[in-house]
Amino acid sequence: MTITMAHGSGGAETSRLIRDVFASRFGNKLLEPMEDAAILKVSGRIAYTTDSYVVTPLIFPGGDIGRLAVCGTVNDLAVMGAKPLALTAGFILEEGLPLNVLERVADSMASAAREAHVQIVAGDTKVISGAGGMYINTSGIGLVNGRGVRIADGRVGDAVVVSGQLGDHHACILSRRMGVENNIQSDAQPLWSFVNKLQKTNIPIHGMRDITRGGLATVLNELSEACNLGVTLDEALLPVSSEVRGFCDMLGLEPLYMGNEGKLVAIIPSEYAHQALAIMKKHPYGKNAAIVGTLTDGKGVHLRTPLGGLRIVNALQGEGLPRIC
Numbered sequence: 001m002t003i004t005m006a007h008g009s010g011g012a013e014t015s016r017l018i019r020d021v022f023a024s025r026f027g028n029k030l031l032e033p034m035e036d037a038a039i040l041k042v043s044g045r046i047a048y049t050t051d052s053y054v055v056t057p058l059i060f061p062g063g064d065i066g067r068l069a070v071c072g073t074v075n076d077l078a079v080m081g082a083k084p085l086a087l088t089a090g091f092i093l094e095e096g097l098p099l100n101v102l103e104r105v106a107d108s109m110a111s112a113a114r115e116a117h118v119q120i121v122a123g124d125t126k127v128i129s130g131a132g133g134m135y136i137n138t139s140g141i142g143l144v145n146g147r148g149v150r151i152a153d154g155r156v157g158d159a160v161v162v163s164g165q166l167g168d169h170h171a172c173i174l175s176r177r178m179g180v181e182n183n184i185q186s187d188a189q190p191l192w193s194f195v196n197k198l199q200k201t202n203i204p205i206h207g208m209r210d211i212t213r214g215g216l217a218t219v220l221n222e223l224s225e226a227c228n229l230g231v232t233l234d235e236a237l238l239p240v241s242s243e244v245r246g247f248c249d250m251l252g253l254e255p256l257y258m259g260n261e262g263k264l265v266a267i268i269p270s271e272y273a274h275q276a277l278a279i280m281k282k283h284p285y286g287k288n289a290a291i292v293g294t295l296t297d298g299k300g301v302h303l304r305t306p307l308g309g310l311r312i313v314n315a316l317q318g319e320g321l322p323r324i325c
Helices: 010-024 065-078 099-116 168-178 192-200 217-225 240-252 270-282
Strands: 046-053 082-094 121-130 133-143 158-161 207-211 231-236 265-268 290-296 300-304 310-313
Touching: 010 099, 046 065, 065 082, 065 099, 065 133, 065 192, 065 207, 082 099, 082 192, 099 121, 099 133, 133 217, 158 270, 168 207, 168 240, 192 270, 207 217, 207 231, 207 240, 217 231, 217 265, 217 310, 265 270, 270 290
Parallel strands: 082 121, 231 300
Antiparallel strands: 046 133, 082 133, 158 265, 158 290, 207 265, 231 290, 300 310
């Protein structure tokens, strides 16, 4: 069975689709009334984010567009120091999409939401003509812990800590599009439990970002602009798997510009950096965490090579690489 235009008519087919595919998987007390909006009880400051997911292929090693949508939204909240509370999910389905693909994606979203301890409380479905694709838009709200985390709080001497290997998701998607056989898997994973462990230790965090499109190089250039400081990275300390590095070498790609969907970079005062690193390494999502650089006077991002030289690392220019989310 495939999605037809009737599934977007608002009639009986739409009701069955919502009931059988979405409500049966996402069901919770906030969603079950099926009102025009979910009513949430929130006390305190909230973080609110939205994102859209247009990745192809829809299913890839380590995940699919559904897991990606949940993890990406949860992570945008987590790196602001906000505990994710609730998500919305809007589906734009192209006519001809196999129903079993949609069901698999919905299962994956439900599983990722449980892993992230967050509920999908409202949604929408539209059907358009096309070639059997799917797009997902999400919004998320989270409860801010204390003052939250602001990327502009970095100070000279702070350590740059990454939570794991760079480029896994980007290399996975590009491999599938090119038909390259390898064992690279997406790292799509929700990071709130990871961030929460850092916050509970009262380690000061002077900035956090998830490393997505544009890679670590682009994220750190944005940080440099925000806090008016420079960043110096040590190339020898950057964690990159041998498979991703080999894939990048084969195609002339730079891992610093390859995106992830389950990694973050944290700016930590130097005196707390090794404590933070130890906490990260104890978490399943942080076993390959590393301290890779420091904040300095000046502006821009520089990379110290194994020979001791410094080269400028600019933000990603143009598209260059395929869409990964």
